[in-house]
Amino acid sequence: MPQNPSLPSTKPPTPRERARARTIEDIVRLGREHLALHGAAALSLRAVARDLGVVSSAVYRYVENREELLTLLLIDAYNELGDEVDAAVAALPEADFSGRFNALGSAVRRWALREPARYGLLFGSPVPGYRAPAERTTGPGTRVIYALMALLDGAYRAGRLAAPGGRAAVAVPLAADLERIRAGMGLAVPDGLLARGALVWTSLFGAISFEVFGQYGADTFAAPEELFAHHLAALADLAGLDPSADPAGRRPE
Amino acid sequence: MPQNPSLPSTKPPTPRERARARTIEDIVRLGREHLALHGAAALSLRAVARDLGVVSSAVYRYVENREELLTLLLIDAYNELGDEVDAAVAALPEADFSGRFNALGSAVRRWALREPARYGLLFGSPVPGYRAPAERTTGPGTRVIYALMALLDGAYRAGRLAAPGGRAAVAVPLAADLERIRAGMGLAVPDGLLARGALVWTSLFGAISFEVFGQYGADTFAAPEELFAHHLAALADLAGLDPSADPAGRRPE
DNA sequence: TGTACATCAGTGAACGCGCGTTCACTGATGTAC
DNA sequence: TGTACATCAGTGAACGCGCGTTCACTGATGTAC
Numbered sequence: 246m247p248q249n250p251s252l253p254s255t256k257p258p259t260p261r262e263r264a265r266a267r268t269i270e271d272i273v274r275l276g277r278e279h280l281a282l283h284g285a286a287a288l289s290l291r292a293v294a295r296d297l298g299v300v301s302s303a304v305y306r307y308v309e310n311r312e313e314l315l316t317l318l319l320i321d322a323y324n325e326l327g328d329e330v331d332a333a334v335a336a337l338p339e340a341d342f343s344g345r346f347n348a349l350g351s352a353v354r355r356w357a358l359r360e361p362a363r364y365g366l367l368f369g370s371p372v373p374g375y376r377a378p379a380e381r382t383t384g385p386g387t388r389v390i391y392a393l394m395a396l397l398d399g400a401y402r403a404g405r406l407a408a409p410g411g412r413a414a415v416a417v418p419l420a421a422d423l424e425r426i427r428a429g430m431g432l433a434v435p436d437g438l439l440a441r442g443a444l445v446w447t448s449l450f451g452a453i454s455f456e457v458f459g460q461y462g463a464d465t466f467a468a469p470e471e472l473f474a475h476h477l478a479a480l481a482d483l484a485g486l487d488p489s490a491d492p493a494g495r496r497p498e
Numbered sequence: 499m500p501q502n503p504s505l506p507s508t509k510p511p512t513p514r515e516r517a518r519a520r521t522i523e524d525i526v527r528l529g530r531e532h533l534a535l536h537g538a539a540a541l542s543l544r545a546v547a548r549d550l551g552v553v554s555s556a557v558y559r560y561v562e563n564r565e566e567l568l569t570l571l572l573i574d575a576y577n578e579l580g581d582e583v584d585a586a587v588a589a590l591p592e593a594d595f596s597g598r599f600n601a602l603g604s605a606v607r608r609w610a611l612r613e614p615a616r617y618g619l620l621f622g623s624p625v626p627g628y629r630a631p632a633e634r635t636t637g638p639g640t641r642v643i644y645a646l647m648a649l650l651d652g653a654y655r656a657g658r659l660a661a662p663g664g665r666a667a668v669a670v671p672l673a674a675d676l677e678r679i680r681a682g683m684g685l686a687v688p689d690g691l692l693a694r695g696a697l698v699w700t701s702l703f704g705a706i707s708f709e710v711f712g713q714y715g716a717d718t719f720a721a722p723e724e725l726f727a728h729h730l731a732a733l734a735d736l737a738g739l740d741p742s743a744d745p746a747g748r749r750p751e
Numbered sequence: 752t753g754t755a756c757a758t759c760a761g762t763g764a765a766c767g768c769g770c771g772t773t774c775a776c777t778g779a780t781g782t783a784c
Numbered sequence: 785t786g787t788a789c790a791t792c793a794g795t796g797a798a799c800g801c802g803c804g805t806t807c808a809c810t811g812a813t814g815t816a817c
Contacts, residue, residue, distance in 0.1 A: 261781070261792075268793090284626035286539035291770060302772080303794050311771070362623075370615075370622025371711055373537035379716060387715075411735035413728050418721035426718065444705065444729045450713075451704015452697065458624055460703075462640075463632060465679065468671035475666050476697045482664035483736055514759075514814070521760090544803060555805075556761050564804070758814070768803080774796105781791070 269307050271297060276318050281362045285372045290314065315375055320385050322363040326356050327388030334392060342400040343486050349393060350449050350477045357457045364457055368450055390446055394430055397442045397484055401434045406485040409437045438485055445484045452476045522560050524550060529571050534615045538625045543567065568628055573638050575616040579609050580641030587645055595653040596739050602645060603702050603730045610710045617710055621703055643699055647683055650695045650737055654687045660738045662690045691738055698737045705729045 258266070275296045279288050290311050294301040308314045333352035337344045357364040366372070367386075377386075400406040415423065415436040423439045426432070434442065455461055456469055466472050481488070511519065528549045532541050543564050547554040561567045586605035590597045610617040619625070620639075630639075653659040668676065668689040676692045679685070687695065708714055709722055719725050734741070 259781080265793090284539075284623070286537075287626050289770060290772090299793090300795055301770095302774085302796080305772075306793060365623030368707075368713065369711070370537070370618030373540050383715065409732075411732060412741045413731035413735065415728060416721075416724045419719075419724035419728060422719050422721055422725070440725070440728050441732060443725065444701070444732050447704040447708045447729070448697070448701035449704070451700040451702070451707065454621075454704065454707060455700045458622070460621065462636065466672075466675045468669075468675055471669045471672035472675070472693070472696070475668060475672060475693050476700070478666035479662075479664060479694060479697050479736070482666065483732070488665045512814080518760090542803060543805090552760090553762055554803095555763085555807085558805075559760060754817090756814105756816085758812105760810105760812080762808105762810075764807090764809105766804105766806085770801080770803095771799105773799085776797105777793105777795075779791105779793080781789105783789085784787090 265307070268297075272304065272307055272314070273317050273321055276314050277321065277363070280318055280366060281360060284362050285315065285366045285375075288315065288318075312375060315372065316378060316381060318363075319366060319377055319382055322360070322367055323382065323385035323388065325360075325363075326353065326367070327385060327392075329356050330389055330392055334396065339399070340403065342396060342403070342405055343481055343488055345396050346393075346481050346484070346486055347477055349389075349396065350473075350480070353389060353449065354453050354456070354473055357453045361457050364453075368454060369458065391430065393446055393449075394432060394434075394442060397438065397486075398430075398432045398434050400486055401438060405487045406434065406438055407487055408435075409441050409485055413437070413440070415440055441484055445480045448476075448480055448483070518560070521550075525557065525560055525567070526570050526574055529567050530574065530616070533571055533619060534613060537615050538568065538619045538628075541568065541571075565628060568625065569631060569634060571616075572619060572630055572635055575613070575620055576635065576638035576641065578613075578616075579606065579620070580638060580645075582609050583642055583645055587649065592652070593656070595649060595656070595658055596734055596741055598649050599646075599734050599737070599739055600730055602642075602649065603726075603733070606642060606702065607706050607709070607726055610706045614710050617706075621707060622711065644683065646699055646702075647685060647687075647695060650691065650698075650739075651683075651685045651687050653739060654691060658740045659687065659691055660740055661688075662694050662738055666690070666693070668693055694737055698733045701729075701733055701736070 272293060275293045276288060278296075279292055288311070290304050290308070291301045293314070294304045297304070308317070330349055330352045333348040334345045337348055339345075357368075397406060419440065420436055423436050427434070427439060432439065452473060456473070461469070525546055528546045529541060531549075532545055541564070543557050543561070544554045546567070547557045550557070561570070583602055583605045586601040587598045590601055592598075610621075650659060672693065673689055676689050680687070680692060685692065705726060709726070714722070
């Protein structure tokens with residue numbers, strides 16, 4: 246049974262604690278590599294132990310079981326994606342809403358193409374027999390949608406988010422859901438724009454998933470970056486982002 | 499080595515041939531059930547053989563190996579989805595473009611929610627170590643996008659597809675891709691609308707994947723049908739479908 | 752209509768593999784007095 | 785500063801499992817003459 250590393254981390258870590266933390270880091274790193282190479286279903290504690298240069302049972306000192314390692318890898322991947330998205334967004338001025346939107350979408354795509362198997366773990370078919378513990382993964386798992394919603398909400402508060410036209414009315418039960426989300430995230434955007442934001446969110450990942458998972462077919466699109474840039478621009482329109490007042494010199498990545 | 503069932507199927511099938519075809523059907527049916535229950539990674543020839551009431555090596559009379567069974571199941575699933583989409587679309591008058599668009603999207607969603615594991619096989623993370631043979635799966639695998647594009651092209655030819663506004667210009671390399679697609683599918687829609695159609699396509703599957711794969715979180719949306727109906731309406735707008743002339747009495751499913 | 756032969760479905764044993772997990776154990780590293 | 789004890793990392797063997805695939809075989813079903 247693995248020892249609980251540090252409940253109240255008051256004192257500085259002892260050498261043993263630091264060695265232990267480093268080993269856990271190694272395990273996660275090796276697990277990450279296995280994930281990237283062979284996919285989640287093929288992730289095995291024995292293989293990780295081999296790479297760690299240790300007998301298979303030794304891993305159980307650090308990780309309760311295979312599920313737990315999967316959870317660690319899930320959190321690790323969500324956080325890496327979240328970090329990269331946050332950094333890409335923060336690199337542009339706060340008032341450049343369209344620029345930040347582009348940066349967010351491009352950052353997700355870049356990470357997904359670089360880490361297809363980990364992207365698949367997060368946004369692909371569920372791993373059979375594994376259910377992520379919500380209390381540990383919800384936080385890291387919602388970072389991208391939080392970043393997107395904060396961006397759109399900021400644009401709305403700045404008067405730079407146009408009201409949606411078209412045929413889409415918000416029905417009553419959906420309005421209740423949206424109100425709950427708005428309250429939970431501290432947003433100001435009205436229903437129509439919030440619903441559009443949700444669509445933009447799923448659409449972004451839909452476009453990326455098709456590219457990463459190879460749905461487009463072998464040689465349908467020779468210029469996938471162009472296609473994605475086009476999609477991003479259309480999604481910015483769909484979200485209601487007003488292009489007129491964007492700082493000059495911005496261009497899609 | 500499995501015998502090739504029928505290259506030139508001239509004569510009526512012999513009893514043996516019919517028994518053989520029935521057994522293959524049984525294998526696909528059982529494989530389908532295993533897929534639905536445990537996912538593609540857990541699909542095993544031994545398990546199928548057990549369910550078939552036969553020793554494991556006997557399956558090799560009918561199926562070359564595990565890969566081949568996966569391919570059969572892939573084709574089977576693509577065709578079932580394609581059949582249901584086609585039927586849903588054909589149930590509405592040809593001129594009711596918005597209605598048919600709704601029917602198409604709803605049919606995909608319905609099938610996906612009913613068959614989450616098979617949906618995951620088609621549109622989720624790739625099965626590790628498996629590559630679908632393009633020459634056998636491309637046909638069935640493109641039925642939905644063909645149906646969607648035929649629908650949008652019909653609307654365009656009928657003057658019922660509005661030119662896209664917004665910031666999205668089509669860059670040159672992308673235009674070349676689009677021209678190839680247009681020629682290959684015999685379409686008339688211009689670049690802007692074609693690119694929008696591709697975005698609508700990926701967005702539709704993005705929305706469905708999030709719902710099927712549980713990305714929304716446990717209780718974020720109590721009314722997922724409402725959300726999807728809203729998304730479909732927004733996607734109809736995005737595609738450029740003109741709502742004004744739709745037959746009365748149409749409503750989203 | 753009957754016989755000799757070819758085809759085919761299914762059997763059963765086997766090979767070699769990797770997996771998750773448990774358990775009693777040996778030494779090394781830390782801690783309390 | 786030294787000693788006795790507790791903690792912990794890692795070992796090695798084992799249990800029981802399921803998998804894909806091959807192979808020589810037995811019988812039943814079909815086919816040619």
